[in-house]
Amino acid sequence: MRSIRSKHYIGIALALELIFGVARADVNLPVVVTGDAVNAPLTQQVGRAAQGRVIVLSRQIGNCLICHAVPNEAKELAQGNVGPALSGVGGRLSEGQIRLRLIDQSRLNPRTIMPPYYRTNGLTNVAAQFVGKSVLDAQQIEDVVAYLVSLKE
């Protein structure tokens, strides 16, 4: 099932690359960048905002609050301020724009401090247990996207 699905996605990606000429191979699944967005979801399972919230808040999984504040989550103490606050991000950015920023923010700003959450190549000196693995998997990306989209204010 998975391989069929990924073949399916590769087909779409190749087709879109022909159309837009912007697909690049430096993420670990075919991802089509249109402008500053990745509009197509990475999975068939629609992103689940509640799961995404768990990932964002978890210090073990997304650990987003190490750098970002989400003032909506007032119970979370000591939120970081290296990156912008995420409140209202769903109003400022489209779903596709959020998706690209999670996948690989360096596409937009080569000097960004934001880690690539869905890229496995072009990295240096990666610890053995993480080689070939992205920080988040495709479903986790979609779940986080759904949560961030829900942060309208």
Place this chain on the structure above:
Amino acid sequence: MRYKLGICVFVGVLTGADVAAQQRPATPLPGSVFQSPEARAMQSDDTSNPAMLWVEKGRSLWTKSDGATGKSCASCHGDLQTVMKGVAARYPLVDQKSKTLMNIEGRINNCRTDHQQAPPLPYESNELLSLTSAITYQSRGDVRLVGIDGAAEPFFTQGRALFEQRQGQLNLACVQCHDGQVGRKLRGDTVSQGQTHGWPAYRLEWQSMGSLHRRIRSCSIGVRAEVLPYGAPSYLALELYLAWRGGSLPMESPGVRR
């Protein structure tokens, strides 16, 4: 006022890391500045600084015979306080004989194997931490001055490259946090300049004294990079670069860190 601040921030973004990475921070700030008031108070008072336990043990090890020769450090060097004054402020340096970059830990073990005929002490052993602490303590308040020219230059260049190299699954370089984000918050922690003049230090998280290499390893783990062995050439080169990067900051080891 707000407008002026905005311009400053904007100019800062434009001039950015490329320039800053070639230089020391304009105003070097010791690691203690970024600690809690409690940790700073512990560091500034030797009677409450837990690291002084290691300094005291190091003092007694200095005069203890060891190895096949039965010599102690003092047998060759004499009085710790007299002869080690200011020495750690000049480390790491290139050892004339081996042509390798050597930090205080490396020098201690070099003395042990060459002059005491004793086995080297493992990194993070109480003995090595204690001797390193006691020796480094003798430079407290001294301006740090390390050589970066001549034989040291390739090590310095390597260290600077490592400081600027993105690495690990999180794809982060030292310079991005410790130059670009100084003073900002990573959860409850304040990002420091990564100054090393307080090391070895007592880290509250460890409930122990620890070496600078142990601290660097924590950053390697944090960015999910390969964690190198203690004393690895890369970490030594980074240690030299960081020592230089602190500029004229005085030595403050043994520090107390979160």
